[in-house]
Amino acid sequence: MQNVIAISAAACQGIVAAQTTTDEMLLKRIAHGDCSAMHTLYLRHNVRVYRFVLRSLRDATAAEDIVSQVFLDVWRTADQFEGRSRVSTWLLSIARFKTLTAMRQRRHEDIDQENVREIADGADTPETSLDRSNVSAILRACIAKLSPAHREIIHLVYYHEKTVEEAGEIIGIPPSTVKTRMFYARKQLATLLKGAGLETLAA
Known part of the structure; x- marks a missing residue:
């Protein structure tokens, strides 16, 4: 019984230690070949990175x-992280580069076809659209109508909760350009939402 309690206590201590370890601390350990630190970092961020990539590629595999x-x-280059941004921002920067590379390699495939299918027919009334789709689906469809640059800004700021500065670092543009794109993206999205009958979201 005492052994079981000791093992449970050790396990709890391990969980607490993992929770209190910062991403930056994990990267330092990863740079020295610490596999457990790599596992912890992966568990913290793999879902966020996956969702970020999936929104652009629309291909789960x-x-x-x-x-x-x-x-x-990350495993290979952890020692190159300079700490000028959050680790999550650095991860999304890497993911964005690889996603854009994958998209360029797709020569005859329209990556937005799945989104286009979700967009309500223009002849539908707002009431019909709302009957056929829930609010979330209509919002995704409206976002899909934005230009790639504006759609990317919306995803980073609203879905991934990145600041203007962080979004600019991930994309590689000045914060002022991020703000400009945000302004026009929100303006266009509001128009699309009104057209879909979602006046409250467009406000």
Whole structure:
């Protein structure tokens, strides 16, 4: 019984230690070949990275492959992290580069076809659209109508909760450009939402 209690206590201590270890501390350990630190970092961020990639690729298998590539890069280059941004921002920067590369390699495939299918027919009334789709589906469809640059900004700021500065670092543009894109993206999205009958979201 005492052995069981001791093991449970040790396990709890391990969980607490993992929770209090920062991403930056994990990267330092990863740079020295610590596999457990790599596992912890992966558990913390793999879902976020996967969702980020999936929104652009619309291909679950390809997104999973890129997530693997991202964390393989982290394992190989952890010692190159300079701490000028949050680790989550650094991870999404790597993911974005690999996603854009994968998208360029797709020559005859329209990556937005799945989104296009979700967009309500223009002849539908707002009431019909709302009957056929829930609010979340209509919102995704409206976001899909934005330009790639504006759609990317919306995803980073609203879905991934990145600041203007962090979004600019991930994309590689000045914060002022991020703000400009945000302004026009929100303006266009509001128009699309009104057209879909979602006045409250457009406000």
